[in-house]
Amino acid sequence: MSGFLEIRGLSARLAGTGQRLLRAVDISLPAGSVRGLVGESGAGKSMIGKAVLGVLPKAVEIVEGEILLDGQDLLKVPPAERRRLIGAKAALIPQDPLTALNPSRRIGPQITDRLVDILGWEKARAASRALEVLAEVSIPEPERVMRLYPHELSGGMRQRILIASAFAAEPKLIVADEPTTALDVTVQKQILKLISALQARHGTALLFVTHDLGVVSKVCDTLSVLYAGKVVEDTTVERFFAAPQHPYSRALLAATPRHTDPAASLQPVPQAVIDAAMAEIAAADAAWSAHG
Amino acid sequence: MTLLRLILERLLTTLITLFGVAVIVFVVIRVVPGNPIAMMLPPGATDADIDRLKALYGLDKSIAQQFLIWFGNVLHGDFGTSITTRQPVLSLVLDRLPATLELSVMALVIAVVIGVTLAILGTRLRGHRAEAGIDVANGIGLSVPDFLWGLALILLFGVIWPVFQISGRVSPRLELPFTSQFYLFESILRLRFDLTADLLSHMFMPALALALPLAAIISQLLKQSLKETVNLDYSVLARTKGYSETRVILSEALPNSILPTLTLVGVQFTFLIGGTIIVERLFSYEGLGNMAIDAVVNRDLPLIQGIVILFAILFTFVNLTVDMTYAVLNPKLRHA
Amino acid sequence: MLDGRGLIRRRAGARLWLSGLWLTVFVLAAVLAPLISPQDPLAQDLMLERLPPAWVAGSEPGYWLGTDSLGRDVLSRIIYGAQVALAVALVAGLATCLIGSALGLVAGFYRGWADRIISRIVDIWMAFPPVLFAILLIAVLGTGLTSVILAIVIIDWTRFCRVVRAETLNQSKMDYVHSAKVAGFTRLRTLLSEILPNVLPVIVALLTLEMGIAVIVEAILSFVNLSISTDQPTWGGMIAEGRTSIHQAWWVLVFPLIALFFTVLSFAQFGEGLRERFDPVLR
Numbered sequence: 068m069s070g071f072l073e074i075r076g077l078s079a080r081l082a083g084t085g086q087r088l089l090r091a092v093d094i095s096l097p098a099g100s101v102r103g104l105v106g107e108s109g110a111g112k113s114m115i116g117k118a119v120l121g122v123l124p125k126a127v128e129i130v131e132g133e134i135l136l137d138g139q140d141l142l143k144v145p146p147a148e149r150r151r152l153i154g155a156k157a158a159l160i161p162q163d164p165l166t167a168l169n170p171s172r173r174i175g176p177q178i179t180d181r182l183v184d185i186l187g188w189e190k191a192r193a194a195s196r197a198l199e200v201l202a203e204v205s206i207p208e209p210e211r212v213m214r215l216y217p218h219e220l221s222g223g224m225r226q227r228i229l230i231a232s233a234f235a236a237e238p239k240l241i242v243a244d245e246p247t248t249a250l251d252v253t254v255q256k257q258i259l260k261l262i263s264a265l266q267a268r269h270g271t272a273l274l275f276v277t278h279d280l281g282v283v284s285k286v287c288d289t290l291s292v293l294y295a296g297k298v299v300e301d302t303t304v305e306r307f308f309a310a311p312q313h314p315y316s317r318a319l320l321a322a323t324p325r326h327t328d329p330a331a332s333l334q335p336v337p338q339a340v341i342d343a344a345m346a347e348i349a350a351a352d353a354a355w356s357a358h359g
Numbered sequence: 360m361t362l363l364r365l366i367l368e369r370l371l372t373t374l375i376t377l378f379g380v381a382v383i384v385f386v387v388i389r390v391v392p393g394n395p396i397a398m399m400l401p402p403g404a405t406d407a408d409i410d411r412l413k414a415l416y417g418l419d420k421s422i423a424q425q426f427l428i429w430f431g432n433v434l435h436g437d438f439g440t441s442i443t444t445r446q447p448v449l450s451l452v453l454d455r456l457p458a459t460l461e462l463s464v465m466a467l468v469i470a471v472v473i474g475v476t477l478a479i480l481g482t483r484l485r486g487h488r489a490e491a492g493i494d495v496a497n498g499i500g501l502s503v504p505d506f507l508w509g510l511a512l513i514l515l516f517g518v519i520w521p522v523f524q525i526s527g528r529v530s531p532r533l534e535l536p537f538t539s540q541f542y543l544f545e546s547i548l549r550l551r552f553d554l555t556a557d558l559l560s561h562m563f564m565p566a567l568a569l570a571l572p573l574a575a576i577i578s579q580l581l582k583q584s585l586k587e588t589v590n591l592d593y594s595v596l597a598r599t600k601g602y603s604e605t606r607v608i609l610s611e612a613l614p615n616s617i618l619p620t621l622t623l624v625g626v627q628f629t630f631l632i633g634g635t636i637i638v639e640r641l642f643s644y645e646g647l648g649n650m651a652i653d654a655v656v657n658r659d660l661p662l663i664q665g666i667v668i669l670f671a672i673l674f675t676f677v678n679l680t681v682d683m684t685y686a687v688l689n690p691k692l693r694h695a
Numbered sequence: 696m697l698d699g700r701g702l703i704r705r706r707a708g709a710r711l712w713l714s715g716l717w718l719t720v721f722v723l724a725a726v727l728a729p730l731i732s733p734q735d736p737l738a739q740d741l742m743l744e745r746l747p748p749a750w751v752a753g754s755e756p757g758y759w760l761g762t763d764s765l766g767r768d769v770l771s772r773i774i775y776g777a778q779v780a781l782a783v784a785l786v787a788g789l790a791t792c793l794i795g796s797a798l799g800l801v802a803g804f805y806r807g808w809a810d811r812i813i814s815r816i817v818d819i820w821m822a823f824p825p826v827l828f829a830i831l832l833i834a835v836l837g838t839g840l841t842s843v844i845l846a847i848v849i850i851d852w853t854r855f856c857r858v859v860r861a862e863t864l865n866q867s868k869m870d871y872v873h874s875a876k877v878a879g880f881t882r883l884r885t886l887l888s889e890i891l892p893n894v895l896p897v898i899v900a901l902l903t904l905e906m907g908i909a910v911i912v913e914a915i916l917s918f919v920n921l922s923i924s925t926d927q928p929t930w931g932g933m934i935a936e937g938r939t940s941i942h943q944a945w946w947v948l949v950f951p952l953i954a955l956f957f958t959v960l961s962f963a964q965f966g967e968g969l970r971e972r973f974d975p976v977l978r
Binding site: 372375376377379380383387388498499501502503504506507510511513514517518626629630632633634636637640641648651652655656658663666667670671674675 | 815816818819821822823824825826827828830831832834835907908911914915918919920921934938941942945948949952955956959960962963964967
């Protein structure tokens with residue numbers, strides 16, 4: 068079955084130095100399912116989220132591959148149309164709620180702007196939709212909150228507003244880019260539950276970028292493990308936690324604290340595993356250079 | 360509460376500054392070597408005549424006494440009498456003020472339009488060759504002062520391609536129906552657009568000369584700020600919503616970049632007003648600045664005092680307004 | 696983005712080169728004026744009045760840039776005018792820099808009452824329109840080179856004071872200043888050997904900028920006929936005269952204006968270029 072989001076053979080590099088950032092990445096995400104993108108910082112997981120949403124930094128160059136959103140290759144569509152397509156069908160839950168809301172605009176317009184400007188809704192309809200989603204993420208007094216500025220709200224409130232905003236247009240795909248990393252541990256759990264519940268209720272496909280395997284085990288159906296811009300394992304969550312296949316995956320799992328066994332000591336990723344993974348990647352690169 | 364306290368504090372420092380200005384002007388002028396009394400006397404005047412005139416202008420008392428009397432009068436709105444025209448300084452100065460204000464505001468508008476447009480264009484085209492072109496233009500605009508721009512404009516649009524007037528405020532042949540000195544403003548209110556056009560044609564060159572350095576500063580500062588803001592998370596989020604790059608710059612970045620630019624532009628606007636003095640001279644524009652230079656050349660002490668103090672009030676008022684605007688517009692301060 | 700530093704350095708290079716070249720020509724013209732001037736800058740000849748430049752019909756050989764309404768050679772007057780401009784730039788620029796920077800360092804480093812007094816005076820100074828202040832001072836001090844220089848110093852020291860004070864305040868908060876204190880350096884030693892070198896790039900950039908401003912102020916004062924006596928040609932004086940005969944003899948205005956324009960532009964750009972090259976943060 069082909070997914071709502073299909074990434075095929077996506078490779079990217081840094082424009083100046085030619086350093087490879089993504090190496091022939093394949094990812095498939097069926098409608099309504101949740102996939103985790105896991106890896107260390109710099110492994111390229113955020114880069115994939117940015118590529119899907121069309122907001123890669125200018126210095127990053129896509130070399131080859133396809134990003135199919137609802138069957139349309141985003142990389143073949145002219146930029147203006149691509150923006151509208153992404154705006155209508157996908158949404159982002161950003162990492163840091165403190166910087167992701169515009170400090171000089173009120174909350175209300177920051178939720179309704181996409182509905183009115185991109186989707187062409189009438190203002191009244193957009194406003195009532197905003198109230199609806201704000202209630203859905205349990206924001207008290209949504210009418211009042213819509214008139215406030217971001218700095219008048221707590222970080223947790225702001226993240227819930229950003230989640231509401233992402234779901235407001237009923238997108239078929241949401242990219243969540245480490246949505247809990249910037250929050251307090253107590254708030255983290257609430258936010259995760261909220262995202263899960265909303266995803267299930269709306270049947271949204273969710274691409275969940277995180278470095279935290281504990282989060283993956285709670286939220287995701289499938290996951291892709293990234294190392295140095297390459298997917299080293301693509302599997303379901305059950306199979307992964309039962310028997311990770313790739314040595315790097317095993318090492319990553321060993322380095323993750325288990326909530327069931329907090330006393331167990333953490334194992335750093337062994338050097339041998341890293342060396343082996345790098346050798347594998349070097350071989351893939353050599354093959355790639357040969358055919359490219 | 361904090362806003363009120365801020366306003367009161369600023370008002371107090373403003374008053375201290377203005378008092379300082381008054382003291383310095385007074386002291387500087389009292390040491391003028393040329394004797395203004397001598398110039399006023401007809402040939403063959405006696406010593407008694409000189410003493411009478413000195414007494415009339417209060418020049419026979421000690422400097423401290425003179426200052427107290429003068430300052431007391433100033434507080435009552437009495438700036439004395441012009442030595443050359445024998446008219447009250449206040450009415451002379453207030454008569455010319457509107458011309459200078461209209462010129463300054465026009466220059467400010469031109470500077471903002473040019474500066475903001477270039478900043479947005481430069482941000483939109485960042486990384487392209489055009490951005491480097493805008494940077495070079497900004498550099499030249501910043502380095503060359505209004506006096507030289509004025510001369511260059513006189514040559515370009517007054518002589519080589521004479522499309523604008525380069526002398527005066529209004530064509531002398533025109534009948535002026537105005538009751539105030541705000542000619543431009545009043546011509547629009549009276550729907551006399553023929554006069555508006557004539558006034559604008561005279562005003563445009565000096566206003567542009569004053570505007571160019573400020574436009575370059577606005578463009579440079581705003582562009583710098585915009586380029587940082589378009590990479591912030593909320594701008595990226597707006598892009599994922601489907602907004603175009605131009606729209607992200609205009610509605611996400613610009614509102615956040617205006618405020619920091621505004622405070623810096625405030626001081627620069629006072630420089631612009633200061634520039635009217637020489638630019639008005641250059642274009643024979645009948646405003647305060649032109650009158651100021653005449654006053655110095657004629658050693659008209661009371662008039663000089665009045666003009667300098669009026670300029671100082673204008674400057675501090677502009678700074679005060681900018682500070683207040685900043686406090687009121689900044690959502691963080693407003694709701695604190 | 697990645698080669699931004701390279702780009703800055705390349706642009707700074709072009710800036711330094713071009714502006715440095717013009718400033719060299721400017722200094723040489725001033726110093727060698729008696730040797731290179733084709734004519735006596737003061738010689739009037741009513742038979743030769745308002746001659747156009749050499750490439751225009753009706754010109755006379757030897758008067759490359761034409762003559763003014765008294766028959767004086769424009770090129771020679773521009774070359775001699777560079778003398779006044781250079782003198783004002785150097786003396787007024789340096790004096791302004793020394794006084795303003797010293798006060799700025801003191802205010803920014805020692806804070807307290809010294810800072811309060813200096814800052815208050817700067818506030819008062821900022822409330823004066825500088826051009827009017829300059830004209831007023833010349834009226835009081837009398838015309839002449841010394842008065843012009845004195846007026847510029849009296850007015851413009853605040854430019855250095857404000858910037859140097861702010862920069863010193865910034866530097867004083869840095870860790871290295873704290874370490875110097877812990878190491879037992881005296882306050883004066885900390886100021887001179889730790890802070891001053893870090894404020895210096897800003898001072899140097901301001902200094903060249905100020906030199907350009909001094910040239911302009913002198914020209915403005917000459918323009919309103921309040922600068923130097925008439926037997927020394929100045930660019931501002933030439934411009935004032937050119938402005939009145941602009942429709943009859945454009946060259947009397949254009950050439951001194953070009954000289955002034957490039958000199959002021961070069962001073963500013965040279966300072967910017969120096970700062971970009973030597974500022975440790977940008978480098």
